Amino acid sequence: MTRTRFTAQERHGQxxxxxxxxxxxxxxxxxxxxxxxxxxxxxxxxxxxxxxxxQELFLATVRHAGDQIEMKWRAAAAEEPTLRGLGHAYKELLxxxxxLIVLLHGFGAxxxxxxxxxxxxxxxxxxxxxxxxxxxxxxxxxxxxxxGMLITVLGAMRVLGPDAVEPQPWMADILGTLPRPxxx
Amino acid sequence: MTRTRFTAQERHGQxxxxxxxxxxxxxxxxxxxxxxxxxxxxxxxxxxxxxxxxQELFLATVRHAGDQIEMKWRAAAAEEPTLRGLGHAYKELLxxxxxLIVLLHGFGAxxxxxxxxxxxxxxxxxxxxxxxxxxxxxxxxxxxxxxGMLITVLGAMRVLGPDAVEPQPWMADILGTLPRPxxx
DNA sequence: GTGATTAGTTATCAGCGAATAACAACCACG
DNA sequence: CGTGGTTGTTATTCGCTGATAACTAATCAC
Numbered sequence: 001m002t003r004t005r006f007t008a009q010e011r012h013g014q015x016x017x018x019x020x021x022x023x024x025x026x027x028x029x030x031x032x033x034x035x036x037x038x039x040x041x042x043x044x045x046x047x048x049x050x051x052x053x054x055q056e057l058f059l060a061t062v063r064h065a066g067d068q069i070e071m072k073w074r075a076a077a078a079e080e081p082t083l084r085g086l087g088h089a090y091k092e093l094l095x096x097x098x099x100l101i102v103l104l105h106g107f108g109a110x111x112x113x114x115x116x117x118x119x120x121x122x123x124x125x126x127x128x129x130x131x132x133x134x135x136x137x138x139x140x141x142x143x144x145x146x147x148g149m150l151i152t153v154l155g156a157m158r159v160l161g162p163d164a165v166e167p168q169p170w171m172a173d174i175l176g177t178l179p180r181p182x183x184x
Numbered sequence: 185m186t187r188t189r190f191t192a193q194e195r196h197g198q199x200x201x202x203x204x205x206x207x208x209x210x211x212x213x214x215x216x217x218x219x220x221x222x223x224x225x226x227x228x229x230x231x232x233x234x235x236x237x238x239q240e241l242f243l244a245t246v247r248h249a250g251d252q253i254e255m256k257w258r259a260a261a262a263e264e265p266t267l268r269g270l271g272h273a274y275k276e277l278l279x280x281x282x283x284l285i286v287l288l289h290g291f292g293a294x295x296x297x298x299x300x301x302x303x304x305x306x307x308x309x310x311x312x313x314x315x316x317x318x319x320x321x322x323x324x325x326x327x328x329x330x331x332g333m334l335i336t337v338l339g340a341m342r343v344l345g346p347d348a349v350e351p352q353p354w355m356a357d358i359l360g361t362l363p364r365p366x367x368x
Numbered sequence: 369g370t371g372a373t374t375a376g377t378t379a380t381c382a383g384c385g386a387a388t389a390a391c392a393a394c395c396a397c398g
Numbered sequence: 399c400g401t402g403g404t405t406g407t408t409a410t411t412c413g414c415t416g417a418t419a420a421c422t423a424a425t426c427a428c
Binding site: 005006007011043046 | 404405406407408
């Protein structure tokens with residue numbers, strides 16, 4: 001059985017992708033490096049070898065998530081450089097909830113200084129990018145991010161998104177007010 | 185050395201208070217029952233005895249946080265039954281960040297069915313209560329909670345609150361738009 | 369006071385999880 | 399072909415963590 005070998009760079013990417021899935025589900029402390037390893041089809045010690053530590057793996061994952069979101073927004077702004085335009089991109093982000101939820105977990109783990117630093121830097125960058133792309137005022141940007149956080153949290157709670165639970169009355173109530181995610 | 189004994193009920197309360205502090209810092213998976221026990225000045229096995237399991241302890245903590253927030257809002261509404269009135273109560277909630285942050289951790293841990301259920305029930309209750317107390321429309325309530333989530337997350341990130349980090353330009357930018365938390 | 373109940377402890381375990389060490393396969397290239 | 403660097407593995411360790419068991423001590427009812 002001749003194993004397919006990848007370059008360290010390729011594995012790095014694969015592992016970050018796997019880590020995104022895993023950490024989005026379990027959070028930083030709640031996810032094991034072995035889960036990530038299995039998801040990527042690699043042995044656990046190799047994950048540690050490539051990233052040095054679990055924390056470094058998480059940091060890489062958070063940075064990756066930030067970069068991905070930034071990319072999506074830049075792409076969206078190329079078509080419609082307004083908050084409304086970026087809001088549409090949020091649709092897709094919610095469909096693959098992992099990017100947003102991993103950031104959410106980062107916020108939760110911000111007690112750890114290294115993680116806190118990474119997560120603030122990531123969020124600050126996104127804020128700056130959004131304002132640059134759309135020319136929004138500080139108030140508008142704030143509202144944009146506030147709504148984004150609400151949506152992210154609703155997604156994490158399974159009120160919103162692909163694997164949402166049976167909707168309760170109050171959920172329908174909130175969902176009804178959201179910028180319709182199903183129409184164009 | 186004659187130990188002071190408490191009723192199980194009293195210990196229960198003390199432990200939930202300690203758990204609130206501990207879980208707010210470390211999250212569900214990132215906090216040990218021993219940390220909670222030490223914080224309450226009790227042995228770790230006793231915590232398990234009283235609550236049955238770590239998960240039950242966390243659930244009790246989340247429910248407690250929800251109840252506390254509801255109480256604060258009811259008290260605030262007694263003076264000014266508007267969203268603005270409840271917004272003022274948010275000030276105090278942020279000062280003792282634990283209540284909000286523990287809920288945030290609950291959202292992150294919502295993958296666990298039991299925790300997800302508890303956290304949705306808690307959030308749904310708060311939403312209903314806020315609308316009842318203020319007579320706000322669904323849109324207004326949504327905006328209120330969105331802003332609340334933003335503030336909570338900024339608190340978790342140490343952008344806002346007692347132990348905030350050295351402010352970066354983008355932080356000052358956002359903070360400047362927030363309903364001034366320092367004035368009346 | 370004494371027996372039963374309730375509040376708490378110490379001792380211990382079984383399993384997990386991150387990290388290390390040592391080894392093995394693969395590939396490039398002179 | 400063989401040698402050195404790169405990609406990976408398996409074996410192992412050691413600290414931690416939730417949970418159980420068995421025991422101790424304060425308090426209550428009468």
